[in-house]
Amino acid sequence: MYNFKFHKVDNIQDAVAILSTSEDPKILSGGHTLIPTLKQRLSQPTDVIDISNIDDLKSIKNNGNKITIDALCTHSQVAKSIDVTTEIVGLASMASQIGDPQVRHRGTIGGSIANADPAADYPAAVLALDAQINTSSNSYNSDDFFVDMFETAINSDEIITSIDFKIPKKSIYKKFRNPASGYAMAGVFVAIFDNGIRVAITGASIKAFRLHDLEKKLENNFSVDVLKEFNVDTTNYNSDIHASAKYRGNLVKVLLEEAVAELV
Amino acid sequence: MAKIDIKINGKGYSETIDDNILLVDFLREKIGLTGTHVGCDTSQCGACVVHVDGDSVKSCTTLAMQVNGKDITTIEGLSEGDNLHPIQKAFQNNHALQCGFCTPGLVMSAVDLLQKNKNPSEDEIREWFEGHICRCTGYKNIIKAVQEAIA
Ligand SMILES: Cc1cc2nc3c(=O)[nH]c(=O)nc-3n(C[C@H](O)[C@H](O)[C@H](O)COP(=O)(O)OP(=O)(O)OC[C@H]3O[C@@H](n4cnc5c(N)ncnc54)[C@H](O)[C@@H]3O)c2cc1C
Ligand code: FES
Ligand code: FES
Numbered sequence: 001m002y003n004f005k006f007h008k009v010d011n012i013q014d015a016v017a018i019l020s021t022s023e024d025p026k027i028l029s030g031g032h033t034l035i036p037t038l039k040q041r042l043s044q045p046t047d048v049i050d051i052s053n054i055d056d057l058k059s060i061k062n063n064g065n066k067i068t069i070d071a072l073c074t075h076s077q078v079a080k081s082i083d084v085t086t087e088i089v090g091l092a093s094m095a096s097q098i099g100d101p102q103v104r105h106r107g108t109i110g111g112s113i114a115n116a117d118p119a120a121d122y123p124a125a126v127l128a129l130d131a132q133i134n135t136s137s138n139s140y141n142s143d144d145f146f147v148d149m150f151e152t153a154i155n156s157d158e159i160i161t162s163i164d165f166k167i168p169k170k171s172i173y174k175k176f177r178n179p180a181s182g183y184a185m186a187g188v189f190v191a192i193f194d195n196g197i198r199v200a201i202t203g204a205s206i207k208a209f210r211l212h213d214l215e216k217k218l219e220n221n222f223s224v225d226v227l228k229e230f231n232v233d234t235t236n237y238n239s240d241i242h243a244s245a246k247y248r249g250n251l252v253k254v255l256l257e258e259a260v261a262e263l264v
Numbered sequence: 265m266a267k268i269d270i271k272i273n274g275k276g277y278s279e280t281i282d283d284n285i286l287l288v289d290f291l292r293e294k295i296g297l298t299g300t301h302v303g304c305d306t307s308q309c310g311a312c313v314v315h316v317d318g319d320s321v322k323s324c325t326t327l328a329m330q331v332n333g334k335d336i337t338t339i340e341g342l343s344e345g346d347n348l349h350p351i352q353k354a355f356q357n358n359h360a361l362q363c364g365f366c367t368p369g370l371v372m373s374a375v376d377l378l379q380k381n382k383n384p385s386e387d388e389i390r391e392w393f394e395g396h397i398c399r400c401t402g403y404k405n406i407i408k409a410v411q412e413a414i415a
Pocket of ligand 2 (some may be wrong): 304305309322325351
């Protein structure tokens with residue numbers, strides 16, 4: 001691995017200061033995406049800023065109608081949290097399906113959302129649970145956050161600090177794992193709120209997205225029958241060595257049927 | 265260069281290291297603890313698993329400086345002299361290794377599983393080993409070893 005300067009900070013201000021004065025800096029949380037990219041030299045920062053000692057970014061709070069998860073919470077912490085397992089079953093289940101136990105011990109929610117991998121699991125939860133993403137200087141609505149493949153709305157001197165997830169009446173995440181990498185070949189998140197239904201898909205396209213037309217249909221009639229008649233539009237779906245767009249479209253349909261069947 | 269103060273298998277170390285050295289290379293090359301292996305270097309195989317403050321993690325995907333100040337346990341820290349740890353004994357009893365390359369990581373992972381879940385089902389054991397690859401045993405005897413260690 002080529003060389004960089006390592007910084008360890010214990011508060012957000014120091015991290016932002018180094019971020020805005022270094023030539024080509026990178027934030028480091030769990031490192032389970034960044035370190036593999038450093039090894040492959042896909043990223044060659046001058047400065048790596050390890051924020052994992054910032055104790056203010058490590059808790060999960062239940063605020064009645066939403067759960068706030070700080071950026072440094074690990075996938076295993078989210079999967080086991082009493083607040084998440086009781087209030088947002090789909091989110092806890094999603095976190096427990098990321099990678100393997102050792103990856104979940106180090107990988108963080110902030111790192112995953114900042115990275116915006118098209119096959120990552122969290123983006124589906126962010127969209128379906130109408131989350132708000134809070135950073136060191138701003139906050140974003142879920143629908144404005146994922147911009148493109150590996151690209152989010154945040155600026156290069158911003159640090160994600162926490163994510164607010166709305167508490168739904170019911171929620172579920174269904175995923176078809178890539179057998180080699182564990183990432184989603186397709187993943188579907190369905191959340192039922194008092195005022196509507198949200199359906200988000202990950203793994204199928206260049207970024208996670210919602211199925212607005214299906215949401216409306218399910219709001220009128222929440223049943224598997226609706227899905228039987230539903231045509232998945234695969235125009236913008238990925239075709240790669242793992243699966244064709246058509247195959248991914250079929251996965252999405254099957255996963256949605258399973259998800260709805262379990263929620264009714 | 266950066267300064268690291270770290271506890272490994274109960275012993276304190278203070279060293280000056282490269283900013284970019286991986287935890288696994290630090291353990292093997294600087295400290296001389298070569299029981300922790302590198303099988304893939306791409307976070308897939310689990311041969312490099314050690315404990316950081318009690319949790320099993322992949323040391324090929326962790327910078328040494330990330331765990332500055334923490335408490336590390338490697339495979340060398342499990343036995344007491346010639347007395348093997350119960351999981352090591354169970355692996356030996358059940359022929360849960362052939363070449364042994366993957367074994368240190370699997371043992372460290374199994375120890376972590378049993379400290380978090382005293383009585384895992386076969387499915388839970390198999391799921392826990394998701395991040396490990398063994399090219400020799402076919403896994404059956406590894407599962408049997410963990411089951412013997414529970415009993
Ligand atoms: C073997 C393996 C299997 C995996 N399987 C899955 C899977 O099935 N599903 C899945 O979704 N993911 C999977 N992952 C990815 C894993 O979830 C990562 O942990 C996660 O994507 C990134 O989190 P991190 O804390 O490790 O981030 P890091 O690697 O530390 O950072 C990732 C990126 O985000 C930036 N960043 C980090 N934190 C912040 C912040 N707070 N604010 C702004 N920018 C930030 C960094 O600069 C970097 O660019 C897997 C990883 C591995 C190694
Ligand atoms: S060497 Fe770390 S997972 Fe293979
Ligand atoms: S015993 Fe040879 S790789 Fe597992």
